[in-house]
Amino acid sequence: MNRVSKQGYRFNRRALGAVFLAGFVVSPVQAHDPIFSIGPHVVYKGGIEIAPEVETSKKGNERETGLGLELTYGLTGDWAAGIDLPYRFSKEGSDDASGVSDVSLFTKYRFWRHDTLGAQETAAVLAKVKFASGDENKTPPVGTGSTDAILGLTYGYESRKWYRWASVRYRRNGENDDRLRRGDKLLVDLVGGIRPKPTGYLEPDTVWLLELNGEYGRRAEFRGSNLPDTGGTELFLSPGIFWTYRYFAVKAGVQVPVASNLHGSQDNSDYRARLILEWHL
Amino acid sequence: MKKVLAVMMLSMLWSAATFAAGTEYRMRVDGLACPYCAYGIEKKLKAIEGVGKIDVDLNAGLVVVDVAEGVALTEPQMKTLFQDAGFTYRSMTEKSLDGGAKNE
Numbered sequence: 001m002n003r004v005s006k007q008g009y010r011f012n013r014r015a016l017g018a019v020f021l022a023g024f025v026v027s028p029v030q031a032h033d034p035i036f037s038i039g040p041h042v043v044y045k046g047g048i049e050i051a052p053e054v055e056t057s058k059k060g061n062e063r064e065t066g067l068g069l070e071l072t073y074g075l076t077g078d079w080a081a082g083i084d085l086p087y088r089f090s091k092e093g094s095d096d097a098s099g100v101s102d103v104s105l106f107t108k109y110r111f112w113r114h115d116t117l118g119a120q121e122t123a124a125v126l127a128k129v130k131f132a133s134g135d136e137n138k139t140p141p142v143g144t145g146s147t148d149a150i151l152g153l154t155y156g157y158e159s160r161k162w163y164r165w166a167s168v169r170y171r172r173n174g175e176n177d178d179r180l181r182r183g184d185k186l187l188v189d190l191v192g193g194i195r196p197k198p199t200g201y202l203e204p205d206t207v208w209l210l211e212l213n214g215e216y217g218r219r220a221e222f223r224g225s226n227l228p229d230t231g232g233t234e235l236f237l238s239p240g241i242f243w244t245y246r247y248f249a250v251k252a253g254v255q256v257p258v259a260s261n262l263h264g265s266q267d268n269s270d271y272r273a274r275l276i277l278e279w280h281l
Numbered sequence: 282m283k284k285v286l287a288v289m290m291l292s293m294l295w296s297a298a299t300f301a302a303g304t305e306y307r308m309r310v311d312g313l314a315c316p317y318c319a320y321g322i323e324k325k326l327k328a329i330e331g332v333g334k335i336d337v338d339l340n341a342g343l344v345v346v347d348v349a350e351g352v353a354l355t356e357p358q359m360k361t362l363f364q365d366a367g368f369t370y371r372s373m374t375e376k377s378l379d380g381g382a383k384n385e
Binding site: 032042043046077078110117118119160195198242244249 | 311312313314315316317318319320321322324325336337338339340342364365366367368369
């Protein structure tokens, strides 16, 4: 292999790594929101939410694990904003790398709320911007090298017994310095939840969830040309749990692929998992 | 050690006497579905000086608050407080903690 083609080979591996990076389209999760989808919950005015989390995914011979710290502040009773600080461990074949990944800023505004006895029905919009702060030059990369934006719309109903949510998100990906642009993504989610035993105010509380997460990704582009083995549709069924006590919550879930139609030759997702701890201060 | 115990006893007696002459407010609130989300109400109420015991009955949509003598909670204040906590305030009744009804 001559020098030029070696560089090309290295670039292609790095570029493709960036394409596949961020299989997670993680959005801020607040209070009783779904684990993988978004929900309309907003922390109370003046409240601070601290949420360290760990997430992991496997797709063929690629494995990614991310640690994150999400900090959210309640600007009003219906409007919150925050920052997501991720650290990522990536493994692809025999290569592995780790480092600070792409930092995001996000905001959520609950524009509609209908409260009744023991129940709340709400809708919110969400915006998130992910910056190119992670290192994209590692192999595999831990940052995407692009600035991306996510817009979301979400509806939720919670009662003493039942929960339901529906949401849609669109992620517009930017171009990195090499003019690689990961494909935009459309995500649609339907979620149901049940509290088997409605507990009192000072008691530990458990809610079980089942999410149906659909993802449609467009093909990535490299210098204006589509990359054939990128993008496509995946559908996940995702059982999850919230366990809360007073101002502390544990949330966990696993995304299991149930259907996929990926473009070209690509490995299907094997699984994704997420564990979040959360404190309200 | 005896002095510390005496101060603690006096403090507890003073506190009990103050709240015994205080007021219990019972507030009807809509949107109370889960204990975790209702914590914001407790946090906001505790920021008011003179607020003592707080209890939340999620099934009945009731928030019960004891306040010390001389402290009064008003409707506009509670409307704002619950709005900021993400819930809807509906109504409020109060009674004296020494037994007499003030506003049922």
